[in-house]
Amino acid sequence: MKPEYEHLQAAHCENGVTTSLLHHYGVQQLTEPLAFGIGSGLFFIYIPFMKVNDGPAISFRTMPGMIFKRTCKSLNIPILRKKFSSRENARQALDNRLQSGHPAACQVGVFYLPYFPKEYRFHFNAHNLIVVGKEADNYLISDPIMETITTMTSYELERVRFARGPLAPRGQLYFPKEKRVVTNEQMKQAIITGIKRNVRHMLYAPGNIAGISGIRYTAKKIKKWRDTLGLEKSRSYLAQLVRMQEEIGTGGGGFRFIYAAFLQQAYAYHPVDELLDISKQFTQTGDLWRDAAVQASGIYKGRLTAQADYNTMGDYLLDIAELEKKAFRQLAETAKKLH
Amino acid sequence: MKKEDIPQDPGALHNVTKEVSYAIDENGNYITELSTGWEVKIKALDVAWGDIEKKVADAKQKVLNNEASPLLYFMELKLMDIPILSAYTRFWKWQVKRHLKPGVFEKLSAKKLQKYATAFDITVEELKNVNLNETGV
Numbered sequence A: 001m002k003p004e005y006e007h008l009q010a011a012h013c014e015n016g017v018t019t020s021l022l023h024h025y026g027v028q029q030l031t032e033p034l035a036f037g038i039g040s041g042l043f044f045i046y047i048p049f050m051k052v053n054d055g056p057a058i059s060f061r062t063m064p065g066m067i068f069k070r071t072c073k074s075l076n077i078p079i080l081r082k083k084f085s086s087r088e089n090a091r092q093a094l095d096n097r098l099q100s101g102h103p104a105a106c107q108v109g110v111f112y113l114p115y116f117p118k119e120y121r122f123h124f125n126a127h128n129l130i131v132v133g134k135e136a137d138n139y140l141i142s143d144p145i146m147e148t149i150t151t152m153t154s155y156e157l158e159r160v161r162f163a164r165g166p167l168a169p170r171g172q173l174y175f176p177k178e179k180r181v182v183t184n185e186q187m188k189q190a191i192i193t194g195i196k197r198n199v200r201h202m203l204y205a206p207g208n209i210a211g212i213s214g215i216r217y218t219a220k221k222i223k224k225w226r227d228t229l230g231l232e233k234s235r236s237y238l239a240q241l242v243r244m245q246e247e248i249g250t251g252g253g254g255f256r257f258i259y260a261a262f263l264q265q266a267y268a269y270h271p272v273d274e275l276l277d278i279s280k281q282f283t284q285t286g287d288l289w290r291d292a293a294v295q296a297s298g299i300y301k302g303r304l305t306a307q308a309d310y311n312t313m314g315d316y317l318l319d320i321a322e323l324e325k326k327a328f329r330q331l332a333e334t335a336k337k338l339h
Numbered sequence B: 001m002k003k004e005d006i007p008q009d010p011g012a013l014h015n016v017t018k019e020v021s022y023a024i025d026e027n028g029n030y031i032t033e034l035s036t037g038w039e040v041k042i043k044a045l046d047v048a049w050g051d052i053e054k055k056v057a058d059a060k061q062k063v064l065n066n067e068a069s070p071l072l073y074f075m076e077l078k079l080m081d082i083p084i085l086s087a088y089t090r091f092w093k094w095q096v097k098r099h100l101k102p103g104v105f106e107k108l109s110a111k112k113l114q115k116y117a118t119a120f121d122i123t124v125e126e127l128k129n130v131n132l133n134e135t136g137v
Helices: A011-024 A032-038 A066-074 A087-099 A154-161 A184-204 A211-229 A231-248 A255-270 A273-300 A307-337 B037-062 B068-078 B082-089 B093-099 B102-106 B112-121 B123-129
Strands: A042-052 A057-060 A079-080 A106-107 A126-134 A138-142 A149-152 A173-176 B019-024 B030-035
Touching: A011 A032, A011 A066, A011 A126, A011 A173, A032 A184, A032 A255, A032 A307, A042 A184, A042 A211, A042 A255, A057 A087, A057 A231, A057 A255, A066 A184, A087 A106, A087 A126, A087 A154, A087 A173, A106 A154, A126 A173, A138 A154, A149 A154, A173 B068, A184 A255, A211 A231, A211 A307, A231 A255, A231 A273, A255 A273, A255 B019, A255 B030, A273 A307, A273 B037, B019 B068, B037 B123, B068 B082, B068 B112, B068 B123, B082 B093, B082 B112, B093 B102, B112 B123
Parallel strands: none
Antiparallel strands: A042 A057, A079 A173, A106 A126, A106 A173, A126 A138, A138 A149, B019 B030
């Protein structure tokens, strides 16, 4: 069982799995930025009542699983997604799919992922990879984070598929049900849908912890961290913010650069000059997120300790919120012109 | 970010893989290039691991002082918390909390100890003796 499979390395695992898997199933036009944009991947949320590794729960992207789901739905590709309570059935279902010559994607936990360096192995359960074949007891894995195809024994794969804790994958297996050719007209419509949904999420998400207002909320929180948490804890919190923003998977700048790339590629389908201009604005906010990360690193390295330094950090986020609000407003206006 | 600004600092990943970064080329078009890492986020990861090491050391001291059972040490060592440990062992959270007490832990059945040992990927023998496992993983 060793089907021809073209491995694709991507910045983010779910984008990568979506793009690579759909390529295999016939959607040649798809790229990582297009999948991210059509799946309305850009987001911001700070969940104050939740902790991740003892730090703040912050995300720069939409919920796990949504990019694949939305992209397939927009492009009218039927998918199958299944969870298992029995390990045996989970293995059997995967083997059957491989035996029929088709790859399938799995959601896995990274804590026991053997080819990841120890430094990256946290109990994070929403990693995605594609199983492309099986040789004796070894599964061939196309993991978008890796440069080439790797392998896992059946024991290792089972362990990561049945990792437990938050977002436990429960053996989750998913794949497009059939090969589909997607027309450029479908791509055009999917891009519009993706943009409009992303505008909605960033500008009009309810409450004050998500979207643009979430960035502002975080800015205000950061300014208070030094007093409420103390120096040591606020250092850890800021380090966590930077990790969520820059760690493997984001493409840099909290996914803003990927989104800017998406708008550039969208221009090929919708030649409206505003898209290029708004793309530049997202490049700019991505750069600002990175400047903010440098400021944060000054604090968590222990070089900056004054309240003024935390204020500067907060102000970066307020500036970003303002710029992204402007960019998304303009994007909303532009989306009305697309058809 | 401009192409020439893509950081190439030696990160934890650099022996394993390089990561895809998005940046603009001289004409303002987006391209992707591989990056070995960025000093700013490498340091952020160091901070996270520093916190973990401190928690592990604290837990170990508590176990040695007989203020907590060895479960606490291994829970911290394996980056778990009570909800995660409860999910792996299928014990209730309140049960895990109880088992963190040295007195309760000592009376645990072999079967229950085995569940914890499996969750931590160690042997029951190792689980019972924190000192045996100086270096951890």
